[in-house]
Amino acid sequence: MQKHDQDFIKRKNRTTVFELIRKHSPVSRAEIARWTGMSPTTVSRIVNELYHLDFMHEIEQETTSVGRKAVFLQVNPKSVLSVGVEMDKTGVRTGVVDLDGKVVGIRYIARQPEEPSDATLGKIADGIQTLIREGGFDRRRIVGIGVGLPGIIDHDGGRAVLSAQLGWKSTDIAPLLQERTGLPTAVDNELKVKSLAEHTYGAAAGSKRSVLIGFGSGVGSSLIIDGDIYRGESNSAGEIGHTIVDPGGSLCECGKRGCLQTYIAEAALLEKARKIKPVSGLDELFQARRNGEGWAADILDRAMAFIAVTIGNIACMYNPDTVILTGKLVEQYPEVKDFIAEKCMSEFVWEPLRGTFRIVYSAFEQDGVIIGSGLLAQSRFLDIASQIDQMEQNQI
Numbered sequence: 001m002q003k004h005d006q007d008f009i010k011r012k013n014r015t016t017v018f019e020l021i022r023k024h025s026p027v028s029r030a031e032i033a034r035w036t037g038m039s040p041t042t043v044s045r046i047v048n049e050l051y052h053l054d055f056m057h058e059i060e061q062e063t064t065s066v067g068r069k070a071v072f073l074q075v076n077p078k079s080v081l082s083v084g085v086e087m088d089k090t091g092v093r094t095g096v097v098d099l100d101g102k103v104v105g106i107r108y109i110a111r112q113p114e115e116p117s118d119a120t121l122g123k124i125a126d127g128i129q130t131l132i133r134e135g136g137f138d139r140r141r142i143v144g145i146g147v148g149l150p151g152i153i154d155h156d157g158g159r160a161v162l163s164a165q166l167g168w169k170s171t172d173i174a175p176l177l178q179e180r181t182g183l184p185t186a187v188d189n190e191l192k193v194k195s196l197a198e199h200t201y202g203a204a205a206g207s208k209r210s211v212l213i214g215f216g217s218g219v220g221s222s223l224i225i226d227g228d229i230y231r232g233e234s235n236s237a238g239e240i241g242h243t244i245v246d247p248g249g250s251l252c253e254c255g256k257r258g259c260l261q262t263y264i265a266e267a268a269l270l271e272k273a274r275k276i277k278p279v280s281g282l283d284e285l286f287q288a289r290r291n292g293e294g295w296a297a298d299i300l301d302r303a304m305a306f307i308a309v310t311i312g313n314i315a316c317m318y319n320p321d322t323v324i325l326t327g328k329l330v331e332q333y334p335e336v337k338d339f340i341a342e343k344c345m346s347e348f349v350w351e352p353l354r355g356t357f358r359i360v361y362s363a364f365e366q367d368g369v370i371i372g373s374g375l376l377a378q379s380r381f382l383d384i385a386s387q388i389d390q391m392e393q394n395q396i
């Protein structure tokens, strides 16, 4: 056998064993040999390698009713890390994420709304280096960086095609961060990574088909099928905020009339409200409704109806098993939650689809984008065979 064939098999076996332990832990050495068809010697060699480099732990567990104990293997979630980045108009949050999707370190970086992209990206690169150093993380265990931001994102090219919130157009993100940190970088739309977090470890864990709908400065959604983000032709699948629901409606920021988000997005609601009264934000608008002010009720009741319409339309389009709701408008106001609980399924969802899916709320709330970005980086860049090589080379 050629040397590079042997290398290939060796690398493949390492990955197989690691993934098997990760998915089925706790698992015994004998089970690994039986499931993979590898010889006990090969399994032992790989497991020892992983064990000595701290990629896994051994635990003792009783195996039978007679109380005999055996040794099982479990992956050490802190043995592989990634950096998740959430970018917004006025700030950037960076976090170190482990294999279980836990945020184990966090750092906030301020940003001016009009700041040029290279200045922001430079600050993020420096911030990540500081986060890793000050958190005492072993750099060799960090497989890469994931970045989540609002807008249309070229996922393969690592650039923002258009992010209205950040004011970025055709902006390279991954190449610059990669160059400045030495870490491979993946970039994606914030709702897409958030849905990945919810689907993997959050409110939609165990789901086969889930859709996350975000009600924030815009309205968007992300569909996950069997663990994979559905991207469409240009990574724009799910941009429901710009589906037209009334051709003669109000002008949207995109230049069209009557887009769905002109009825639900926070900015649109406030704009409508301020034509009547100078409210400071959503809180005041909801308070006006509670005080029985008819104009506030008109705006918010229509917004709630359109939230329910969105859920109903999503159910018709994708027939998911789970719909995850996220965003201030749906998470922070009890009247919205009550409306969804009482009316959505019974009045707005088409009858044959009622009860075919559940409506849940984001489990991670503010950390969802960091966790999802970190998981995106792990799914793109984790190559356990290379991780082992890197750890071994540096182990002197």
Ligand SMILES: [Zn+2]
Binding pocket: 241, 242, 252, 253, 254, 255, 256, 259
């Ligand atoms: Zn629009």
